[in-house]
Amino acid sequence: MKQVTLTSPSKINLFLEVLGRRDDGYHxxxxxxxxxxxxxxxxxxxxxxxxxxxxxxPKVPSGPDNLCHRAADxxxxxxxxxGGVSIRIEKxxxxxxxxxxxxxxxxxxxxxxxxxxxxxxxxxxxxxxxSELGSDVPLFFCRGAAFIRGxxxxxxxxxxxxxxxxxxxxxxxxxxxxxxxxxLRLPLTSEKAGFTMRGxxxxxxxxxxxxxxFNRLEDVVLEAYPPVANxxxxxxxxxASPVLVSGSGPTVFGVMREAKAAKRVASSLVExxxxxxxxxxxxxxxxxxxxx
Ligand code: ATP
Numbered sequence: 001m002k003q004v005t006l007t008s009p010s011k012i013n014l015f016l017e018v019l020g021r022r023d024d025g026y027h028x029x030x031x032x033x034x035x036x037x038x039x040x041x042x043x044x045x046x047x048x049x050x051x052x053x054x055x056x057x058p059k060v061p062s063g064p065d066n067l068c069h070r071a072a073d074x075x076x077x078x079x080x081x082x083g084g085v086s087i088r089i090e091k092x093x094x095x096x097x098x099x100x101x102x103x104x105x106x107x108x109x110x111x112x113x114x115x116x117x118x119x120x121x122x123x124x125x126x127x128x129x130x131s132e133l134g135s136d137v138p139l140f141f142c143r144g145a146a147f148i149r150g151x152x153x154x155x156x157x158x159x160x161x162x163x164x165x166x167x168x169x170x171x172x173x174x175x176x177x178x179x180x181x182x183x184l185r186l187p188l189t190s191e192k193a194g195f196t197m198r199g200x201x202x203x204x205x206x207x208x209x210x211x212x213x214f215n216r217l218e219d220v221v222l223e224a225y226p227p228v229a230n231x232x233x234x235x236x237x238x239x240a241s242p243v244l245v246s247g248s249g250p251t252v253f254g255v256m257r258e259a260k261a262a263k264r265v266a267s268s269l270v271e272x273x274x275x276x277x278x279x280x281x282x283x284x285x286x287x288x289x290x291x292x
Contacts (some may be wrong), residue, residue: 098247
């Protein structure tokens with residue numbers, strides 16, 4: 001096999017609670033994520049040696065700092081393969097947008113190299129390798145939805161939600177996750193609401209689960225970045241419900257009842273200069289069904 005094309009999905013946090021700061025500086029979280037159809041494309045091609053990255057988006061590094069580069073380097077070293085890879089990245093997921101784009105690209109690179117070099121490593125091994133690259137990488141090996149704890153590396157598979165229409169909108173700024181955590185003043189928090197939502201998702205009560213959507217980081221983001229607050233308000237007025245900032249933002253998602261309404265709302269945002277798409281939550285992670 002010489003080349004493989006991978007679909008690298010984004011995630012939204014339907015629930016995100018921060019439980020406290022750990023001694024190692026990371027935050028202990030409890031989260032429920034769903035993967036979405038808003039995806040990047042990653043094309044890997046075998047080379048005899050070295051790792052190269054091609055990406056058009058100026059916000060994405062094209063050297064060793066790129067998460068795909070780091071993933072490839074880790075996997076090649078870990079496997080002892082004498083070979084290299086050229087990586088082409090087509091970005092659609094907003095960069096530094098709270099949708100885990102870089103982490104997803106890293107997971108896709110691990111998955112693709114496993115195929116390209118015929119390693120036959122199981123998903124569990126790639127997941128554990130992924131956790132060395134970043135807290136959000138392991139979740140991108142889930143089938144569609146996941147319950148996440150620890151600093152993000154403890155991923156428990158959940159039954160995928162029956163697809164829901166979303167409008168995903170980005171006010172065109174980048175927010176560093178670290179800066180949001182620095183601003184966060186935590187009250188006493190618990191995992192209880194996360195477990196409640198997890199139970200509802202597991203028993204297929206998606207509507208009830210969606211009524212529990214929550215993001216502890218949202219108030220910090222809305223206060224520090226008024227365009228995000230305006231965007232949330234606008235989505236609510238256009239009929240989306242619930243509407244929530246994903247992760248550390250600034251991407252905002254709104255749940256819509258039907259495709260038609262979702263597409264209409266996305267178009268009206270695009271017409272006013274805001275990057276927005278209508279898409280669904282994913283029932284099956286496209287990464288896991290990549291054709292060899
Ligand atoms: P995080 O929670 O890690 O900040 P995010 O979803 O908000 O995740 P990403 O799109 O993953 O944001 O980008 C975070 C940073 O990672 C960006 O500043 C970007 O320069 C860098 N980066 C490295 N590799 C990639 C990649 N393949 N795609 C996107 N960003 C990348």
